[in-house]
Amino acid sequence: MTNTSEGTSTPATTAGDTSDLLLALLARRDATCPLCGYSLKGLTTSKCPECGTELELHIRPTHPRMAAWTTGLVGLASGFGFYLIILGFFTWAAILDGHVGDLFTEVWPMWLGLWVYGGLVLVWTKLMRWLRRCTRRTRILLAVSCWGFTAGGSVALIWLLLVVVF
Numbered sequence: 001m002t003n004t005s006e007g008t009s010t011p012a013t014t015a016g017d018t019s020d021l022l023l024a025l026l027a028r029r030d031a032t033c034p035l036c037g038y039s040l041k042g043l044t045t046s047k048c049p050e051c052g053t054e055l056e057l058h059i060r061p062t063h064p065r066m067a068a069w070t071t072g073l074v075g076l077a078s079g080f081g082f083y084l085i086i087l088g089f090f091t092w093a094a095i096l097d098g099h100v101g102d103l104f105t106e107v108w109p110m111w112l113g114l115w116v117y118g119g120l121v122l123v124w125t126k127l128m129r130w131l132r133r134c135t136r137r138t139r140i141l142l143a144v145s146c147w148g149f150t151a152g153g154s155v156a157l158i159w160l161l162l163v164v165v166f
């Protein structure tokens with residue numbers, strides 16, 4: 001007897017199935033290879049005849065809902081970048097002055113900011129799938145919050161530089 005799918009962990013859609021569906025689709029519709037742009041209409045195997053790339057069929061949402069997540073990521077990464085640039089400037093100045101030890105005592109808020117924004121960027125990347133399922137209102141609110149947090153952190157750092165350092 002041949003092995004059936006009963007009791008095995010074989011996914012409902014196996015590679016063979018998607019390959020058949022892919023070929024059935026390409027028998028009726030034209031599509032181009034995502035890598036080389038070659039026309040795949042009438043394809044007989046699941047490989048691009050031009051570049052040899054293995055192809056498979058996928059299901060994707062019509063609206064990927066990535067705008068809010070991307071906006072938030074750019075916001076938080078900007079905060080990280082701002083702290084990194086300022087810290088880099090102070091590191092350079094400290095090396096020139098020969099007071100490198102001060103980098104770990106006097107400019108601790110910059111290190112703190114760097115860790116906070118770095119941590120938030122990491123958390124935000126983990127939230128991508130979750131955020132895409134949120135309502136539009138929540139997505140916008142969180143994306144704006146990321147930029148708000150970066151704006152607040154940047155203003156705080158500028159204030160610190162003007163009042164405490166200079």
Ligand SMILES: [Zn+2]
Binds near residue numbers: 034035
């Ligand atoms: Zn190709």
